[in-house]
Amino acid sequence: MTTEILNNIQVMDINDHKEETEESVVPFERQIIDAVIEIWKEDPSTETLGVPKLHGLVKSRHKNWALSEKRVRTLLKKYGLLANNPDQQYTYASEITSQETPDMDLPDKIKVLQTSKKGKGLYAKKNVKKGDFLWEEKPLFYVPPLANMTLIKNGKACSYCGKLLTQGTRGNSGVSYLRGLDCDVCSEIWCSKECKNTDSKIHASLKHNVYHPSKSNTRKNINANAYLALQDYCLKEQWNALYSITRIYADIVSDKSGVKERQFSAMARISQETRYKALNSSAGSFDNFQGGALFVQEQQESLWKEGFSLFSNVFPNSVDEGKINYDEFMYMLGTFNINNLDSVIFLIQSHLNHNCEPNTTVKLSSNRTEGLKVYAARDIKAGEELTTSYVNPSHTVQQRQRELRVNWGFRCACEKCKSELKEQHRRKSSSQKSNSEKDSIREMLSNTKAELGDTEITLDDPKNPSKERRKSVRFDEKVIAVSK
Numbered sequence: 001m002t003t004e005i006l007n008n009i010q011v012m013d014i015n016d017h018k019e020e021t022e023e024s025v026v027p028f029e030r031q032i033i034d035a036v037i038e039i040w041k042e043d044p045s046t047e048t049l050g051v052p053k054l055h056g057l058v059k060s061r062h063k064n065w066a067l068s069e070k071r072v073r074t075l076l077k078k079y080g081l082l083a084n085n086p087d088q089q090y091t092y093a094s095e096i097t098s099q100e101t102p103d104m105d106l107p108d109k110i111k112v113l114q115t116s117k118k119g120k121g122l123y124a125k126k127n128v129k130k131g132d133f134l135w136e137e138k139p140l141f142y143v144p145p146l147a148n149m150t151l152i153k154n155g156k157a158c159s160y161c162g163k164l165l166t167q168g169t170r171g172n173s174g175v176s177y178l179r180g181l182d183c184d185v186c187s188e189i190w191c192s193k194e195c196k197n198t199d200s201k202i203h204a205s206l207k208h209n210v211y212h213p214s215k216s217n218t219r220k221n222i223n224a225n226a227y228l229a230l231q232d233y234c235l236k237e238q239w240n241a242l243y244s245i246t247r248i249y250a251d252i253v254s255d256k257s258g259v260k261e262r263q264f265s266a267m268a269r270i271s272q273e274t275r276y277k278a279l280n281s282s283a284g285s286f287d288n289f290q291g292g293a294l295f296v297q298e299q300q301e302s303l304w305k306e307g308f309s310l311f312s313n314v315f316p317n318s319v320d321e322g323k324i325n326y327d328e329f330m331y332m333l334g335t336f337n338i339n340n341l342d343s344v345i346f347l348i349q350s351h352l353n354h355n356c357e358p359n360t361t362v363k364l365s366s367n368r369t370e371g372l373k374v375y376a377a378r379d380i381k382a383g384e385e386l387t388t389s390y391v392n393p394s395h396t397v398q399q400r401q402r403e404l405r406v407n408w409g410f411r412c413a414c415e416k417c418k419s420e421l422k423e424q425h426r427r428k429s430s431s432q433k434s435n436s437e438k439d440s441i442r443e444m445l446s447n448t449k450a451e452l453g454d455t456e457i458t459l460d461d462p463k464n465p466s467k468e469r470r471k472s473v474r475f476d477e478k479v480i481a482v483s484k
Contacts, residue, residue: 024066032075035062040398047398048424051076092274093410096338099266103259104347107135110386112351119268121353121385128380134360138371140263141251141345143244149235158191159183160199161369165191195369202254206247221253226313233310241272242307244343245332246314253318264335267350270409272333276300278406304330338408344368354408355387356400356416362388397421 027035035058040047046057054076055069076082080089098119106112109132110122128134144152144162151157157164181190185208190196209224227246234243252261308329318324339350342364349362349372361377380386391403397420404412 022064024064026066027062029075032058032067032072033079033081036072036076036081044396044399047396048428051082089405089411090278091405091409091411092270092278093408095274096268096270096409098268101266101347101351102262104263106348109134110348118353118385120351122348122351124380124382124384124386126382128376130376130378132376134374134376134386135348136371136373137346137348139344139369140260140347141248142369143247143343145343146234146238146240146243149231152188155182155187155189158195159188159203160190160195161367163191163367165189198369202247202250205254206250221315221317222250223314223316226310230310230314239307240343241333241336242311244340245329245336246311248336248345249311249315249318249324249332253315263347264345267335267339267345269331270334270338271327271330272304272337273330275334275337275407275409278409304333341372342368346372349374349388352386352388354390354404354412354414356389356391356393356412356414358387358389358393359384360386360388397424 036054039054039057039061046054049057051073052069055067055072058072059065059067073082096119100114101112101120104112109125109128111125112120113123114120142160144160148157148162148164151164152159152162155165181193181196183189183203185204188203188207190199205220205222205224206227207224209220209222227250230246231243234240234246248264252264255261305326308326311329312319312324315324336345339345341349341362344364352360352362359377359380361375362372363375364372390408391400393400393416395403397417401412401417404410
């Protein structure tokens, strides 16, 4: 029976796995970088290894690669991945600009200051105790979750907040029991009156307002057909940033006061093209917004231009008036990427600068439309800057600094980073010293063997042979014998 079962078992490779051939091959640059990054991700402690040991690990995994230690070093240096060469890593924080934020109502405990080193930041106006409530705010720009868009289009999730609608919300026939919450034009539905009231105006502009190119006098600020095409494209390509800035700009052109446009323009601004230089310098595998995917420059530019074409079609008036061009489009992408919190833009919170040991705790509501609340994580003195952490503080210092450099353009120099780098250097020095001592012992033994050859070494007898020798193994003086 066992033999019959074994004969029916077939071993197959899955997930497009391909066995490496024994024939020697020369790997591409990207293959080598990916192999190194895979090692780092699996074991963060390997990030501090020198090039010789790192080269050894790569070769142990890819035995058929014709790969020299020199080439590994050259590529790590080229992509800014050498831990001991931070000065050669590309940063862009100095190119980020911002302006004074208009029409911003600040809570009593905080104020905004502009510094030459960090730009805008939030500072405490008075002493604050740990746990004290600092402020709360609603989103300046809320973006419905792209991941739920198919459910939203089919009326199975709220058109605004994206909340999944329960079975009790819709009957077996698909008819909503929430009267007045269905859209009169399309199949979308809201989960509450609050969501409908907040979203109904922009919803109609984006999804109902059809643009007729043959009638110039009926041109609209928003082309609904073009928006739906862009939405489908973003869903297909999983391009959240393009989808988000389209929703944000739709909100801006719908705001007749112009306040939202001025506030968004005053935020920290950087071109996505500039951010991409940092992404490219790190081989793209650690960027939060690219999912680790890296296109060559020509492919990336082609993608941006296609996105700009779709974006321009949604806002024909803004294009004609010169408010939108390719450069501004790239700045909008970059501005969104460095200011959003879970795809939501908050006006006051976006002024918080980074520290790996932040002195505030930002609590984002599970329902993102409800906004956030900020508390003091420790005692804060008057005049002290309020900070948050842009990355996970529990990650290694190398990973934190890499994510910060790629996504926000700077190398962190906080006390936590300095302390951890100093400790790593101490351990590395101690390890090198230990290895040096081992090498010295090996050299001594080798020299002794070379000098004596096969001659036996005779040890003298102890000087006091009459003295009882110490037992190397101790037993109790009394033992018990067990007979059969």
